[in-house]
Amino acid sequence: MGNIYVVVAEARDGRLRQVSLEAVHAAALASHEDDKLIAVLLGHHLQEAANELARYVEDQVIIIDHPDLAIYQAEAFFSAITSVLDQLQPYGVFFGHTSIGRDLAPLVAAHLSAGQISDVIALTRTDDTVSYTRPLYAGKAFENKQFISSPQIVTIRPNNISPAQPVPAAAPITQLTYSPSASLRTVIKEVVRKSTGRVDLTEAKVVVSGGRGVKSKAGFQPLEELAEVLQGAIGASRGACDAGYCDYSLQIGQTGKVVTPEIYIACGISGAIQHLAGMSQSRIIIAINKDPEAPIFNVADYGIIGDLFEVVPLLTEEFRKVLSVSN
Ligand SMILES: Cc1cc2nc3c(=O)[nH]c(=O)nc-3n(C[C@H](O)[C@H](O)[C@H](O)COP(=O)(O)OP(=O)(O)OC[C@H]3O[C@@H](n4cnc5c(N)ncnc54)[C@H](O)[C@@H]3O)c2cc1C
Structure with a gap:
């Protein structure tokens, strides 16, 4: 039995974000054939996005669908995602390097006592070693980094790694329940979008x-x-x-x-x-x-x-x- 790789996927306005498919591809590149690839989607009204995600994921899609997760709130998302990760004990956890991924990944890394490589634009695997490339000094230099321990937390910069291709058979979708914590210290009531652009x-x-x-x-x-x-x-x-x-x-x-x-x-x-x-x-x-x-x-x-x-x-x-x- 191999290791478990988890991709924390994102949906916006009910639609799966492209960067999540790029993260699925990155996790697939980092993993071995006998490893398991599971995508987790948090939010509300997720069915359509989950169905789409399942077409690109080998093993399983887990959704946690709850009104409290309709808008990103660090404590709520952290509590929901760690409830899954604590059970799965993943070897690798991949996020998009989005505003959510940038916020959530370090919280998860701290919780799992894991190392994190952020803003990855490419990865190469040679035998058992995966090397992650990320820009430095505002893109003037690049560094290649490797993990020396697990769990491993990675965030993927959008538009750099090609998205995953559809798999022959869509992964099964499992719905988990989320129990809102009474101890949330902040609540987001509304998000006012400044940009009205059609495309992110x-x-x-x-x-x-x-x-x-x-x-x-x-x-x-x-x-x-x-x-x-x-x-x-x-x-x-x-x-x-x-x-x-x-x-x-x-x-x-x-x-x-x-x-x-x-x-x-x-x-x-x-x-x-x-x-x-x-x-x-x-x-x-x-x-x-x-x-x-x-x-x-x-x-x-x-x-x-x-x-x-x-x-x-x-x-x-x-x-x-x-x-x-x-x-
Ligand atoms: C700490 C710090 C952080 C910063 N962060 C950022 C940042 O994140 N992003 C950023 O963009 N800047 C940032 N800046 C500012 C940056 O240094 C520049 O001042 C800014 O990018 C200049 O914007 P601009 O090119 O639009 O304006 P300008 O430098 O004024 O250039 C305008 C250009 O338009 C051309 N032009 C004028 N009219 C026409 C026309 N009709 N047709 C064709 N061309 C025309 C001119 O030839 C000129 O080249 C930062 C600065 C500092 C100090």
Whole structure:
């Protein structure tokens, strides 16, 4: 009998998050054939997400579905997940490196007296050794880390490891009960979402980002149209946020979100080091800037020197044509 690997999956608005399938793939890569892979989903109204998750998991999906878990609250989620982990005694526990994973994983690690490797972007297995790669110094360097003990806690950065492929037979789904603790010290009554974006910024395949060069709130409109055609998300530099052109929830960079989309389109962003920290790992970077000396061109795969208010609508029109033909 092998070891047990657990993936703590996440659903948002009833839908399974893509990063959870990436974590399932990562756990499968880290484990041996005789190990067991179990995914645990916490939340409320989870049936649809659980059915989807089961199509990608070999052995078992466990759900804990309760109104108190509808919104993430550290104490409640910690109590629910540790009740499962204490029974399973896992060798490895994998989370998405999301706001929930970043908060919950260290609590679980402390509870299990386990080591943790965070923000993993790749892993390789040679015989019995698994090496985890993670960025350092805002993406300027990388380190390879290995565990020397178990349990092992890992968080996976979204959009870096490919998602798991469907398994031949969906895993059975087990529902466990959650007993709310009377001793919760805080209760979340409501979450007010600032970003109304269609696509989650950290998981988006395409991000269209605006900087101080957009010049006003209205200046984001052409970027929104481009993002809509490409089914992408809108991001921003701190310059644009500080100027009040958009909400801070869109900020990308050292003190904002880290994104690694397939395509990152930087519009009117100079390319300060603190901005690069949040996007330089994107697969393809396209920069539009009227200053040919802008540092963003040093990291761009494609650079367009020009006025974003002329270039972005042209790109939108061309992509619309190409994508309507291919559909
Ligand atoms: C501790 C610390 C943390 C920070 N964290 C972050 C962070 O997380 N994220 C972040 O982004 N920044 C961060 N910053 C700020 C960062 O240093 C820069 O000030 C900021 O990124 C600049 O934003 P920007 O590129 O939009 O603006 P600017 O540097 O002003 O650049 C605007 C660009 O737009 C171009 N432009 C203007 N008009 C047009 C046009 N019509 N068409 C095309 N191009 C045009 C200009 O040529 C220029 O290159 C941080 C700074 C500090 C000190």
